[in-house]
Amino acid sequence: MESEKVDNDRRAMRWGLTCDKGECQERVSKNGKEVFEVCKFKPTIKQVEDNTTDTKSCHYYMQKYDALVSNHSLWNYHAFFTIMKFNKKLFEDYLDRKLTVFDEAHKIEDQIIQFVGFDIFAGQVDECNLNSEKYDFTDLDSMIQLTDDMAFSYAKKIKDIKESAAFQNDPDYELLTGLERRHDRSAQAKIDIMTDKDNFVVNDPLKDLNGNFRTISVKPIDVSKFANSFFETEYQLFMSATIDKNSFCENMGLVKDDVAFVDTPKSPFPIEHRSIDLLNIKRLSYGSTEEDELEVIKTIDRIMDEHSNERGLILTSSIPRCQKIIRHLSPKNTQRIRLCHSKNKDGKTQDEVISEHATDPTGVLLSSSLWEGVDLKDDLSRFQIIAKVPYPNYTEKRTKAKMSKFPSWYTSQTLTKILQGFGRSIRSDDDWAKTYVLDTAVNNVFFKGQPMIPKAYYDVLGMDEV
Numbered sequence: 368m369e370s371e372k373v374d375n376d377r378r379a380m381r382w383g384l385t386c387d388k389g390e391c392q393e394r395v396s397k398n399g400k401e402v403f404e405v406c407k408f409k410p411t412i413k414q415v416e417d418n419t420t421d422t423k424s425c426h427y428y429m430q431k432y433d434a435l436v437s438n439h440s441l442w443n444y445h446a447f448f449t450i451m452k453f454n455k456k457l458f459e460d461y462l463d464r465k466l467t468v469f470d471e472a473h474k475i476e477d478q479i480i481q482f483v484g485f486d487i488f489a490g491q492v493d494e495c496n497l498n499s500e501k502y503d504f505t506d507l508d509s510m511i512q513l514t515d516d517m518a519f520s521y522a523k524k525i526k527d528i529k530e531s532a533a534f535q536n537d538p539d540y541e542l543l544t545g546l547e548r549r550h551d552r553s554a555q556a557k558i559d560i561m562t563d564k565d566n567f568v569v570n571d572p573l574k575d576l577n578g579n580f581r582t583i584s585v586k587p588i589d590v591s592k593f594a595n596s597f598f599e600t601e602y603q604l605f606m607s608a609t610i611d612k613n614s615f616c617e618n619m620g621l622v623k624d625d626v627a628f629v630d631t632p633k634s635p636f637p638i639e640h641r642s643i644d645l646l647n648i649k650r651l652s653y654g655s656t657e658e659d660e661l662e663v664i665k666t667i668d669r670i671m672d673e674h675s676n677e678r679g680l681i682l683t684s685s686i687p688r689c690q691k692i693i694r695h696l697s698p699k700n701t702q703r704i705r706l707c708h709s710k711n712k713d714g715k716t717q718d719e720v721i722s723e724h725a726t727d728p729t730g731v732l733l734s735s736s737l738w739e740g741v742d743l744k745d746d747l748s749r750f751q752i753i754a755k756v757p758y759p760n761y762t763e764k765r766t767k768a769k770m771s772k773f774p775s776w777y778t779s780q781t782l783t784k785i786l787q788g789f790g791r792s793i794r795s796d797d798d799w800a801k802t803y804v805l806d807t808a809v810n811n812v813f814f815k816g817q818p819m820i821p822k823a824y825y826d827v828l829g830m831d832e833v
């Protein structure tokens with residue numbers, strides 16, 4: 368493999384210059400012996416520390432090791448938690464820090480959940496020669512049986528391959544390493560679940576259009592037992608504009624007395640820059656009448672007319688609701704709309720849609736996913752409409768199970784998302800936007816979640832100090 372300098376990432380991807388298929392470290396056979404061979408571009412952490420890498424060294428590892436050897440480093444959650452989950456021992460000398468700062472801390476649960484529990488894919492079941500019809504994909508015991516059968520099957524495959532004449536003549540270590548990894552995961556999944564069965568739930572399986580099983584995920588309801596293995600420095604600072612102490616501590620398994628909570632009493636942004644109008648048009652739910660739904664969409668039309676010369680944002684709870692809004696808006700306003708999801712039909716990324724929006728002086732983004740993590744500063748958005756309260760998906764089994772075990776969690780999740788939504792268009796103290804909330808159900812969330820609302824929102828929500 369030769370190194371190549373390509374400044375444009377997208378062009379690099381098009382040329383296939385990625386390491387998706389790269390084996391940073393692989394097992395190969397040399398003189399009849401199994402040895403590990405490391406990619407020749409991979410530096411060691413010691414080389415990075417001593418500054419003795421060369422210009423051809425792998426960019427990815429240079430960045431990663433540079434972060435580890437630096438006094439201060441900045442990580443995305445996935446990269447950092449991958450180290451904390453799988454390579455803590457390997458890098459322990461470099462992880463000995465006094466403080467970790469976790470930004471956007473209200474999203475930590477979503478990150479941790481990716482590292483606990485497990486997913487089973489149809490391809491793995493086939494690879495193990497198991498008949499998926501033999502298993503009940505709604506039942507935890509049946510899923511434990513499946514992981515056990517998979518581990519057994521992988522172990523047998525590994526043994527057969529190792530003993531085969533073909534392998535002994537020309538060993539395929541890539542195949543073997545993959546099988547071993549899948550065996551270990553299945554075996555570990557069974558142990559994890561068996562040790563704490565009540566804490567795991569089987570989500571509904573995903574099926575293809577013909578009703579065939581595609582994938583299933585088994586996830587823990589309570590992540591607090593796993594969370595502290597990701598937070599190991601002497602001090603942690605969790606930052607968010609939308610968390611409250613009680614539910615955060617409960618969710619993350621933190622002892623309340625060990626936690627100091629700083630609830631900023633006032634927003635740093637002037638109240639007149641972030642006004643919120645609770646219009647209470649109709650209460651939207653699964654059972655809403657068509658009339659109520661249309662009344663809300665009519666109001667969206669009216670607000671868009673009032674802001675006919677500005678860009679804006681409409682937030683709702685699902686893709687079908689986005690589509691319904693588009694179907695019923697006036698033709699003039701429909702033309703202003705840009706649907707924006709994390710994955711878009713035409714293959715455009717969220718950033719690409721937002722870039723297009725920036726060139727359209729009266730464009731309006733419509734989304735069920737831009738509630739957080741997007742920065743519509745200044746005139747990228749001067750009005751935002753919250754059409755529907757974004758409850759977590761109650762039909763998902765984990766959500767349902769978590770809700771019955773931790774009743775305040777559901778309210779806290781909904782509240783966090785609404786408050787995050789409020790902030791999408793006001794990004795600095797001289798930025799401003801007007802927010803309209805149409806769904807009457809928001810009152811219920813504020814009522815139930817009152818003790819969880821951070822003080823910085825009291826003024827704009829007309830709440831008194833409690």
Ligand code: SF4
Nearest residue numbers: 386389391406409425
């Ligand atoms: S070490 Fe770097 S260049 Fe080599 S395979 Fe891994 S990611 Fe690719």
